[in-house]
Amino acid sequence: MKPAPFVHHSPRTLDEAVAVLGDVGHDGKVLAGGQSLIPVLNMRLAQPAHLVDINRVAGLDTVTVTDTSVRVGAIVRHAQLEKHDGAYAVLPLLRQALRNVAHPAIRNRGTTVGSIAHADAAGEMPSIAVLTDAVIEAIGPRGRREIAAREFFEGPLQTLLEADEILEAVRFGRFAPGTRTAFLESARRHGDYALAGLGVAVDVEGDGPDAVVRGARAAYVSVTDIPVVLDLSEAVAGQRVSSASWDGVEELVQAGIAPEADIHASSDYRRALAVELTRRALTTAATTTEPATT
Template identity: 50%
Template sequence: MKPAPFDYAAPTSLDEAVELLAANEGESKVLAGGQSLMPLLNMRLARPGLLVDLARIPGLDYVREENGAVVIGAMARQRALERFAPAATLAPLLAASLEHVAHPQNRNQGTVCGSLAHADPAAELPAVALTLDATFRVVGPNGSREVAAKDFFVTYLTTVLESSEILAEVRFPAQAPRTGWAFDEVARRHGDFAMCGVSTTVTLDASGACRDARVVLFGVGATPIAPRAPSRR
């Protein structure tokens, strides 16, 4: 199938992109890597009147270390993160999850922020963001705000992003010393979306006692889920 007709804009600054989204509120969509949006358009499950492409905005494709955190701009491809060697030391859970995200061809195009903004409940990166307490920098007509991962995902394919807001950056803090981790999923074939998956960390204190333990499940509900143990009586 082919998409319904739409207009296309390629702004050259974030401010211009936000203005375009705000001027066409509810009728416009951000285009990043297109790996989820283009199939939705082709199947006519989405029919935006205007696509606002972030690809021509300079300086959004960074992956860098800042004060020990892995910081990723809106147009950084998943492949760029995969090739960012310090991630394996700073946030090995994040680095290890990437090979489960689709296929290399998709990761060459798909962005980290696009996956988070798309919020597919079976996606790997939202679960890792929740496990590691990532922080999202969102820009919109009223300026910039920070959102914690635990507050970002609302339900299926829905986040707290307003229709004229852009996820400009995500920040994954470094995993604390003495942190063990595991990431696994069940998929029909490698590269398919997970039927279910799990992302975990356990942090010990200096005496070897457990200081913090995280378990986040994905593919089992409307958002990534951090189940709580029943309280002891």
């Protein structure tokens, strides 16, 4: 199918983009990588009269590593962030998760910030945003505002962003030094949206096989309506990384998720998958040879 007719705007500055979107409001949509929006338009699930294409807006294509965050501009492609060695060195969870987003061709065009704006419960990066306590930077006719990722997601495909606002960047927060991370998911085919998945951040004291877990947090994909962080610390604290059983996490995960059934999997299957993936992700993170956060 082809989309309904629309006017294509191609602003060169952020001020111009804000002004255009402010004028068209609810009749407009921001176009970033187009990997989610264009299929929606082609299927005529949405018929905006105006597209505000931000791909030529200056200054939105940078990744900036600071002492506290990795700031990702609105048109940074998934692949650009995935390959960014500076971001990997301080927050390896970004690359660990991005490897699971769709296929390389889609990661070459789709943007990480666009994925957070889209707020698909099956998307990886909204969960990473909440797990890292990210800050969402929005700009609109009323000026700039910052929103905590944990408050940003209201429901599947629903966020606190107003129709006339643009996400300028997302600042993914860095973990405390020594935090070990992993991302695992299960999909029917490589590159498909996950049946279930999660990112974990494990707080470890010491090095080598005698290192001891102090706490852990997880954020899930495809098993909660909106990304939420589960604190698994009470079930994992005190275990040695080399012999941890993670026996206690099942109860916490079962209580913290509410998977929906669909044509791909039953609710019970997703639930069981989430529990097993949690155990594996904890082991992967606790014993990882990838950089711990610095």
